[in-house]
Amino acid sequence: MESLIVFALPLVLLGSAFFLVFVPAERKEIFQQVTVGATSACLVGTLLLFIRFPAGAPDYQFVFHAEWVPALGISYQVGVDGIGMTLVLLLALVSTAGAFISFWIKERVKEYMIFYLVLVASLYGVFTALDLFLLYLYYEMSVIPMYPLIGIWGSQNKEYASMKLTIYITTGAVFALAGILTLYGTSGLNTFDLIQLKQALAHGTIDFQLQKWVAPFLLLGFGVIASLWPLHSWSPIGYAAAPSAVSMLHAGVLKKMGPYILIRLLFTLLPEGGPVWFPLIAGLAIVNILYAAFAAIDQKDLKFLIGFSSVSHMGYVLLGILSGNETALSGAVFLMFSHGVMAASAFALVGYVYEQTHTRMVPELGGLAKKLPFISTCFVMTALASAGVPGFSNFISELLIFVGTWNVYRWPVILAVTGILFTAVYLLRAVRKVFFGPLTREWRNLEDPSSLLARFPFALLLGSLLLFGFWPTGLLRIIQPSVALLLARG
Amino acid sequence: MIPDLSLLLPEIAIVAVVALLALVEIGLPDFSRRFGTRLNFAAVGVVALTLFRAIGRSGTAFDGMFVADPFALFFKFIFLASAAFVLWMKGREEGGAEFHLLLWSALLGMFFLVSSGNFILLFISLELMTLSLYVLASYTRRELATIEAGLKYLVLGSLASAFLLYGMSLVYASSGTLSFDDLKIAVQSQRESWLFVAGVLLILSALGFKVASVPFQVWVPDVYQGAPTPVVAFLSVASKSAGFAALLRLFLQVWGPLDSERRTLFSLLASLTLLYGNLGALVQNDLKRLLGYSSIAHAGFLLIALAAGGEDGSASLLYYLIAFAASNLTAFLVVSLLEGEEKSHDLEVYRGLSVRSPLLAAALFLSLLSLAGVPPLAGFFSKFFILLQAARSGLTGIVFLGAVNVAISLYYYLNVVRTLYLEKPGPKGQISVSFSSRVLLYGLMTMIVLVGLWQAPFLHFARAAAGSLF
Numbered sequence: 025m026e027s028l029i030v031f032a033l034p035l036v037l038l039g040s041a042f043f044l045v046f047v048p049a050e051r052k053e054i055f056q057q058v059t060v061g062a063t064s065a066c067l068v069g070t071l072l073l074f075i076r077f078p079a080g081a082p083d084y085q086f087v088f089h090a091e092w093v094p095a096l097g098i099s100y101q102v103g104v105d106g107i108g109m110t111l112v113l114l115l116a117l118v119s120t121a122g123a124f125i126s127f128w129i130k131e132r133v134k135e136y137m138i139f140y141l142v143l144v145a146s147l148y149g150v151f152t153a154l155d156l157f158l159l160y161l162y163y164e165m166s167v168i169p170m171y172p173l174i175g176i177w178g179s180q181n182k183e184y185a186s187m188k189l190t191i192y193i194t195t196g197a198v199f200a201l202a203g204i205l206t207l208y209g210t211s212g213l214n215t216f217d218l219i220q221l222k223q224a225l226a227h228g229t230i231d232f233q234l235q236k237w238v239a240p241f242l243l244l245g246f247g248v249i250a251s252l253w254p255l256h257s258w259s260p261i262g263y264a265a266a267p268s269a270v271s272m273l274h275a276g277v278l279k280k281m282g283p284y285i286l287i288r289l290l291f292t293l294l295p296e297g298g299p300v301w302f303p304l305i306a307g308l309a310i311v312n313i314l315y316a317a318f319a320a321i322d323q324k325d326l327k328f329l330i331g332f333s334s335v336s337h338m339g340y341v342l343l344g345i346l347s348g349n350e351t352a353l354s355g356a357v358f359l360m361f362s363h364g365v366m367a368a369s370a371f372a373l374v375g376y377v378y379e380q381t382h383t384r385m386v387p388e389l390g391g392l393a394k395k396l397p398f399i400s401t402c403f404v405m406t407a408l409a410s411a412g413v414p415g416f417s418n419f420i421s422e423l424l425i426f427v428g429t430w431n432v433y434r435w436p437v438i439l440a441v442t443g444i445l446f447t448a449v450y451l452l453r454a455v456r457k458v459f460f461g462p463l464t465r466e467w468r469n470l471e472d473p474s475s476l477l478a479r480f481p482f483a484l485l486l487g488s489l490l491l492f493g494f495w496p497t498g499l500l501r502i503i504q505p506s507v508a509l510l511l512a513r514g
Numbered sequence: 515m516i517p518d519l520s521l522l523l524p525e526i527a528i529v530a531v532v533a534l535l536a537l538v539e540i541g542l543p544d545f546s547r548r549f550g551t552r553l554n555f556a557a558v559g560v561v562a563l564t565l566f567r568a569i570g571r572s573g574t575a576f577d578g579m580f581v582a583d584p585f586a587l588f589f590k591f592i593f594l595a596s597a598a599f600v601l602w603m604k605g606r607e608e609g610g611a612e613f614h615l616l617l618w619s620a621l622l623g624m625f626f627l628v629s630s631g632n633f634i635l636l637f638i639s640l641e642l643m644t645l646s647l648y649v650l651a652s653y654t655r656r657e658l659a660t661i662e663a664g665l666k667y668l669v670l671g672s673l674a675s676a677f678l679l680y681g682m683s684l685v686y687a688s689s690g691t692l693s694f695d696d697l698k699i700a701v702q703s704q705r706e707s708w709l710f711v712a713g714v715l716l717i718l719s720a721l722g723f724k725v726a727s728v729p730f731q732v733w734v735p736d737v738y739q740g741a742p743t744p745v746v747a748f749l750s751v752a753s754k755s756a757g758f759a760a761l762l763r764l765f766l767q768v769w770g771p772l773d774s775e776r777r778t779l780f781s782l783l784a785s786l787t788l789l790y791g792n793l794g795a796l797v798q799n800d801l802k803r804l805l806g807y808s809s810i811a812h813a814g815f816l817l818i819a820l821a822a823g824g825e826d827g828s829a830s831l832l833y834y835l836i837a838f839a840a841s842n843l844t845a846f847l848v849v850s851l852l853e854g855e856e857k858s859h860d861l862e863v864y865r866g867l868s869v870r871s872p873l874l875a876a877a878l879f880l881s882l883l884s885l886a887g888v889p890p891l892a893g894f895f896s897k898f899f900i901l902l903q904a905a906r907s908g909l910t911g912i913v914f915l916g917a918v919n920v921a922i923s924l925y926y927y928l929n930v931v932r933t934l935y936l937e938k939p940g941p942k943g944q945i946s947v948s949f950s951s952r953v954l955l956y957g958l959m960t961m962i963v964l965v966g967l968w969q970a971p972f973l974h975f976a977r978a979a980a981g982s983l984f
Binding site: 092157168187195210 | 868883888889890894898899901902904905906907908910913914916917918920921924925928929931932935936969970973977
């Protein structure tokens, strides 16, 4: 039963997208209803899986298996472990909130909703795939809808931004693919089944030198989408150009594919060769944290500010992964969830402000709290969450990363902690300027979301941040056993 | 001994079709004008029946001169399908009895080419095919670009034929035979002489011209841009497939498993072809010319499969051809439909096509993404399959290069997508697409998705065909 839900998640969305192809373009409300309906149905399914997920089970649960191309060792195999479950939950929350935010799209609604559904479907595919081929297929499939989504419905510099983003991420992906294929071709394993690969490789059957030389392909290839410095430059510009719901999905979820796949592959396929490179990449992650935080301080455009902030936070996630330590890795997975929800909330709020004022420039705004009490409250909460204030799940996850990494790298942790100071500086400065101080004349006529429905997406995201901030065990009970199993050798 | 003529039934059927069409055109010109297209489709049906009958039968005729095996049959299906497609594309235009006749004779050449068991038949069939294609390439004589295209194709093609003849004679001089079977034995028993190697290289150049491999690719962009669109579609799919069929037959079957020198040579050709095609396509602003460069790049990908070699490598090549045929024919169908409307194939006329005709834009979108290798479309799995085989053969550098080229090619394909979806349309209004074109477009789009997702039957077909080579 549960395995069928896992199997159905992407297919429900793809099916809805296919259905929408045949609906006439004038019926806007149908597109909105179907999109919200499909993503909500997936959220319900995901919550069901989350509740039924056995606590303390380290292995893949709810596995669905069907033969696909047996001659090449390819199968359609999906399922989740604690790590995958966490990310599926993140995706379900963000994509549902994003579907509501997508109501703001007024032009070419049909095409938008179709691309949106395909994007969300492929993300579900990535986080549930247990076959390397399937994983890669969904991964590539998620990149392409971004191009029209940003290119058509985006703002400022959208054509350049969408092309840059697509080419960067695809180049990273094909880099990684070359590495994966080399591994497949030379190791003689003849299967893409991740469960089988894990069993076969438990005894270190892949040559150390091969592991060592394939590792950078994966680290850099998937590092691109995790916005690893210096391959991050597509990210702030892409988010700034994208429509709100797409920024939410991209910063919140899409970016997490990089670290997620690295966790899946590095510790399974390259347990000896991967760690050789960890200190080097950890150094880059530190640059991520500090450089992007520093860059964020100077940004005038709110979306750029949050974009750089998300680049900076990905540094913490990468640092946690590269420490190879159980506590830090659990923290990294938890932070992927927390930061994903936080970033989505931030982009939704900035999007709301932009919808009302048609500007995102910090100096032009001021005193909006008087007219937009709900939005400002949410934004302050999001900023506090981002700065790692206790009570939000971001605090616990960052703490876990620091504590876990401290045993492995000392100096990087000290540097990373200072990054949090920067975060507080740029976010609080922006909050003060935009929401407090005197209200300028031109913003007299702004409207706060008043209906429950309009407030729902924001409440959904912030509510889950608070929920897991006070009840971290809810996620950690399923993350930790899987991480422990991942790191256990032989 | 009387040769087993039933093996030649498809070829005999085509000869009969050519004769019948010529007679009808001479004797009943009115009938030909009115029912010519229908007659042609009936003929396609008949030839298709003979091909279905040939499934599962193999053998040789005329002392090994003619070979009927699953490998040849696989290609005959591709040729016939693309010929039928071209007939359909052409069908909407006026006139064309000569066009049909020439198309059928090119098809006959291709059928014999893939069934050749002897250099003499190989040469004759190749010439029959190419001569027909020369004329077809300059079929619409009124346009200067078309004449230029035909002439360029003719001059360079004749040079390639001369290479082929010279190469054949050198191979004959060193081994004393023109039959593939004897040659296979001779290659295994003797040491390679420089005369033989020179002959092989010359033959490779001639076939390199057919498949548009560097350094014999210069004709491609001009011919693609200038020749009538249906002919270009036929050239890009059928003629390229025929070239690869001959390459596979000679270099993997007759001359045995790849040694390291041949593998290096093919890898080098593949790399250069890929880079030339993809880098050249980056700056094009005529869609047909762009597709010309892209077809060079695809030849590069197919050459990777050749360098991988072996049964699986050949199977990946055949699979790629199916995916390429479906995607490329879709792209050319859209080009031809829009050409009928706008009399141009400049990228300019594609601006905002998604508003003017969502169906045409969607079809072009899917076919270009499939050519770029985006999942879950046909092009993705076929590229994946080829790179996988290359990785298995230890061609790590080529795997890397091929992967990077996917990213490069995505840039120019997305540029077209940008024109289709992101730019505002000009003053011209909606484009109406006829019912039959709609059906065909939906069919092709389904095919593109199907080949990408439900690989098993196509893979089985490709593997069975490749298996019969070894």
